[in-house]
Amino acid sequence: MTAxxxxxxLAHRKPASAPDDLLHLSERAxxxxxxxxxxxxxxxxxxxxxxxxxxxxxxxxxxxxxxxLLWQSPDEFLLLGPKDTELALLDALQAALDGAHVxxxxxxxxxxxxxxxxxxxxxxxxxxxTLDLHPRGFTVDQVAGTTFGHALGWLxxxxxxxxxxxxxxxxxxxxxxxxYLFCELTHGARAFGMPESKPxxxxxxxx
Amino acid sequence: MFVIDCPNCGxxxxxxxxxxxxxxxARPTKSEDMTDAEWGEFVFxxxxxxxxxxxxxxxxxxxxxxxxMLRNTATDEIHAVYRIGEKPPKVDADLPATPAGEASIxxxxxxxxxxxxDAEAGS
Ligand SMILES: [Zn+2]
Numbered sequence: 642m643t644a645x646x647x648x649x650x651l652a653h654r655k656p657a658s659a660p661d662d663l664l665h666l667s668e669r670a671x672x673x674x675x676x677x678x679x680x681x682x683x684x685x686x687x688x689x690x691x692x693x694x695x696x697x698x699x700x701x702x703x704x705x706x707x708x709x710l711l712w713q714s715p716d717e718f719l720l721l722g723p724k725d726t727e728l729a730l731l732d733a734l735q736a737a738l739d740g741a742h743v744x745x746x747x748x749x750x751x752x753x754x755x756x757x758x759x760x761x762x763x764x765x766x767x768x769x770x771t772l773d774l775h776p777r778g779f780t781v782d783q784v785a786g787t788t789f790g791h792a793l794g795w796l797x798x799x800x801x802x803x804x805x806x807x808x809x810x811x812x813x814x815x816x817x818x819x820x821y822l823f824c825e826l827t828h829g830a831r832a833f834g835m836p837e838s839k840p841x842x843x844x845x846x847x848x
Numbered sequence: 849m850f851v852i853d854c855p856n857c858g859x860x861x862x863x864x865x866x867x868x869x870x871x872x873x874a875r876p877t878k879s880e881d882m883t884d885a886e887w888g889e890f891v892f893x894x895x896x897x898x899x900x901x902x903x904x905x906x907x908x909x910x911x912x913x914x915x916x917m918l919r920n921t922a923t924d925e926i927h928a929v930y931r932i933g934e935k936p937p938k939v940d941a942d943l944p945a946t947p948a949g950e951a952s953i954x955x956x957x958x959x960x961x962x963x964x965x966d967a968e969a970g971s
Contacts (some may be wrong), residue, residue: 700857714911715856736915771861786910787864793909 648669650819652752653842657827659835662806664759666826668819668833669811672754673727674715675720675734679743684718687737691730692720695698702782702797711784719795719813741830752813755822758800761833762810766796768829769822776802790825792818853929856911868904870894871916872936898922900941904932 649670656667677684681696688694689727693705702763705711707726711719722730727749734745757765763774769789778787781801787794792814800809814822827838851861870906876882876890901921906914918928918936927939 714913717911771863773859786912787860788909 647750650816651764651823653840654820654823654838655841657707657823657828657830657835657838659759659761659833661834662759663761663833664757664765664830664835665806666823666830668823669754669756671724672749673720673722673730674726674747674749674752674813675722675727675730676746677679677718677720677734677743678716678745679738679741680716681718683738683741687734687741688718688720691733692722693805694720696786697782700784702784704782709797709799711795713784713786715794745827751815753819755812755814755819755826756809757812757826758809760808761830762808763802765826765830765833766810769799769825772796776808781808789814789822791818792822792825793816793828794822850924850926852905852917852926854907854910855915855929855931856906856913860907860910864907864909866906866908868906868914871902871904900927900939902936 649668650759651668651670654668654702656665658665664787675801677688682777685696688696688710692708692710694708694710695703697710697718699712699715702709707723709721711721712808713719720730720734727747731745731747738745750842763776763779766772766789767774772785779796781798784795784797787796789796789812794809795813797813798808800807800811802808812822824838827835850862851859852862853866854865873890873894879887882890897924899920900918902916902918905915905917906912908933912933914933916934916936917926918930918932918939918941920927920941927941927942928937932939
């Protein structure tokens with residue numbers, strides 16, 4: 642018997658970078674991710690207590706030192722937290738919302754997170770998205786569920802365009818679409834000198 | 849392709865949405881008392897309007913909510929977006945006559961025109 646180990650969907654890929662820090666692309670796997678369904682007035686006090694976050698306005702997200710809360714629809718919110726905290730979060734939220742008309746689901750292994758950082762992050766996303774990604778159209782803490790090429794994902798800007806190494810965007814993408822999206826993003830950044838992403842093992846993906 | 853102003857998410861590309869058919873068709877509450885013809889009317893028959901049309905759309909990639917829209921099916925001009933459960937707002941729609949002077953319902957499909965001829969004559 643071997644001990645069970647988990648393997649992220651992009652374990653076979655190295656983080657990719659374009660020269661001169663124009664763009665860094667990497668995966669951050671195993672964040673705690675909890676979907677909460679319910680009205681903001683019911684969820685608000687529990688989320689403030691458990692994660693220290695306020696309820697976000699539509700199409701926005703809010704943060705505390707360890708958590709980020711994404712608006713996903715008028716009655717649906719996604720709470721992100723540090724690795725390996727999902728079960729503790731789940732217990733705490735279930736206790737705080739006991740008896741309330743809500744749904745709380747652990748979706749930590751449903752999505753993985755791709756992180757795009759650097760001055761060419763916007764332009765790289767523009768190669769795959771129909772969103773208005775002008776700095777006036779998409780700002781820090783903004784959230785959008787949309788498609789990137791053929792992959793569905795949730796986009797959130799986590800650091801300002803003026804920040805050191807910024808702007809930073811994160812895409813929550815389904816496990817099985819992560820490799821496709823990683824390849825499409827490196828492909829989209831080819832104009833900025835991004836090298837082709839060669840997997841550490843397995844076959845090369847042709848796109 | 850056009851941009852749709854989702855009432856929850858704001859303006860997004862049409863490719864993010866899925867068409868939901870004609871709006872304001874209430875599901876019958878006593879389907880067990882209905883004849884096949886009445887059930888068929890509910891399930892299949894739509895007005896297929898050429899011009900201003902109230903229809904449902906679903907924001908598939910974003911908020912995943914249905915909402916209603918008033919759209920000119922001849923020109924794709926969107927006149928209003930409103931939520932499920934709301935009545936269609938009054939709009940000033942300057943509707944162009946169809947180029948061939950066709951009936952205001954129907955798609956050129958003669959079967960539709962014949963079945964709806966009485967409705968046309970009566971209105
Ligand atoms: Zn929406």
